[in-house]
Amino acid sequence: MKITNVQPIQADAAWTCYTFVKVETDVGITGYGECTDWRAPNAVAGGVLDMRPLIIDQDPMAVTLLTAEMNRHNQQAPGGTMGRAIAGIECALWDIKGKAYGVPVYELFGGPFRDRVRLYWSHCSSYRARYPELLGTPPLRTYDDITNLGREVVQRGFTALKTNITIPGEPAEVYATSDGVLQAGVLDKITNLLDAFRAGTGNDFDLALDINYNFKTRGASQIAKILESYNMMWLELDTWEPTALKRITRATSTPICSCESVNTIVDYRPFLDAKAMDIGMVDIPWTGFAQSKAIVDLAESHDIVMAPHNYYSHLSTFMAAHLCASSRCIQIMETDVDAAPWRDEFVTELPHIENGHMIIPDAPGWGTDLNEQAITDRPWQGQIPTGLIGKK
Numbered sequence: 001m002k003i004t005n006v007q008p009i010q011a012d013a014a015w016t017c018y019t020f021v022k023v024e025t026d027v028g029i030t031g032y033g034e035c036t037d038w039r040a041p042n043a044v045a046g047g048v049l050d051m052r053p054l055i056i057d058q059d060p061m062a063v064t065l066l067t068a069e070m071n072r073h074n075q076q077a078p079g080g081t082m083g084r085a086i087a088g089i090e091c092a093l094w095d096i097k098g099k100a101y102g103v104p105v106y107e108l109f110g111g112p113f114r115d116r117v118r119l120y121w122s123h124c125s126s127y128r129a130r131y132p133e134l135l136g137t138p139p140l141r142t143y144d145d146i147t148n149l150g151r152e153v154v155q156r157g158f159t160a161l162k163t164n165i166t167i168p169g170e171p172a173e174v175y176a177t178s179d180g181v182l183q184a185g186v187l188d189k190i191t192n193l194l195d196a197f198r199a200g201t202g203n204d205f206d207l208a209l210d211i212n213y214n215f216k217t218r219g220a221s222q223i224a225k226i227l228e229s230y231n232m233m234w235l236e237l238d239t240w241e242p243t244a245l246k247r248i249t250r251a252t253s254t255p256i257c258s259c260e261s262v263n264t265i266v267d268y269r270p271f272l273d274a275k276a277m278d279i280g281m282v283d284i285p286w287t288g289f290a291q292s293k294a295i296v297d298l299a300e301s302h303d304i305v306m307a308p309h310n311y312y313s314h315l316s317t318f319m320a321a322h323l324c325a326s327s328r329c330i331q332i333m334e335t336d337v338d339a340a341p342w343r344d345e346f347v348t349e350l351p352h353i354e355n356g357h358m359i360i361p362d363a364p365g366w367g368t369d370l371n372e373q374a375i376t377d378r379p380w381q382g383q384i385p386t387g388l389i390g391k392k
């Protein structure tokens with residue numbers, strides 16, 4: 001088998017751009033991967049084009065070799081945007097390999113370990129605060145509206161959610177800092193939000209808060225401390241400094257989750273060596289499937305559980321489900337429920353969700369293909385909306 005074509009495919013997904021990779025072969029098998037990075041969609045697509053000459057005419061079954069060659073080409077700047085492009089191509093190659101053998105990708109990695117994986121509703125309130133008209137969801141004017149959202153999440157079968165620091169109002173906002181400093185009053189905003197969610201979800205439910213890169217060590221520690229009485233699933237934050245993260249984790253009984261942006265195993269290892277967090281995040285569209293699996297296995301050797309980072313299209317959700325199906329120490333998997341109303345059109349199969357769990361797909365490859373006509377009908381316009389610059 002030979003690779004005959006490699007191309008990025010990009011879809012308009014309202015406030016984000018989904019970036020996919022399509023790899024075609026001379027035997028008619030087509031593979032799809034996802035490497036969405038809505039902050040740099042043009043750079044990621046350009047990276048895919050830069051990799052094309054390395055793999056055109058090559059055997060797509062030699063996934064490890066081709067991935068190594070792409071990484072070798074990129075060895076002076078590993079990871080980053082080009083790493084995402086390589087990940088998207090690699091994921092498309094696994095899709096081809098699974099289809100060629102007639103097996104789901106998890107079969108290539110020793111699965112199935114499980115037949116379903118528990119999900120949490122991510123960015124719960126965050127997207128509704130910013131885009132209620134687009135989503136057709138009720139505005140979040142008061143904390144009672146947050147409580148009602150918590151009730152809705154339970155009614156829709158979920159047993160866990162993750163939110164960001166949402167402040168209800170007209171309009172509602174998602175709080176962010178530019179200096180990493182915890183200002184007076186923010187702790188109250190956090191506890192008000194979590195109290196409101198808890199009133200809607202009840203106690204038999206897991207809450208998580210993601211503060212991203214918004215606070216340095218001191219502020220993050222103060223937030224972790226105030227959350228100790230909330231029995232959180234986790235507090236999530238991002239930092240490039242393993243020992244700083246370890247300080248936060250050691251100083252609190254609140255479980256700490258991190259490392260979604262750490263996308264090579266070499267960069268990940270110091271965080272694991274330091275036992276810097278309780279739960280590790282791994283992002284398949286940014287890291288690649290095999291390297292994500294290697295990171296999960298390395299984390300298990302450090303007694304650290306993992307959770308896939310997944311806030312993209314349904315294709316990424318399928319890819320993450322295969323990681324969960326081929327790995328042991330997976331706590332839970334992220335999914336966005338609120339998304340562009342036309343997101344479902346982009347794939348041929350939707351995730352099968354029952355009682356807050358995704359059923360692991362069993363079709364060859366990832367178990368879903370792209371609907372390229374639907375993407376052609378909603379092309380990416382080539383520019384990030386300026387209102388989103390700097391936001392998460």
Ligand SMILES: [Mg+2]
Pocket residue numbers: 210212236260
């Ligand atoms: Mg996060």
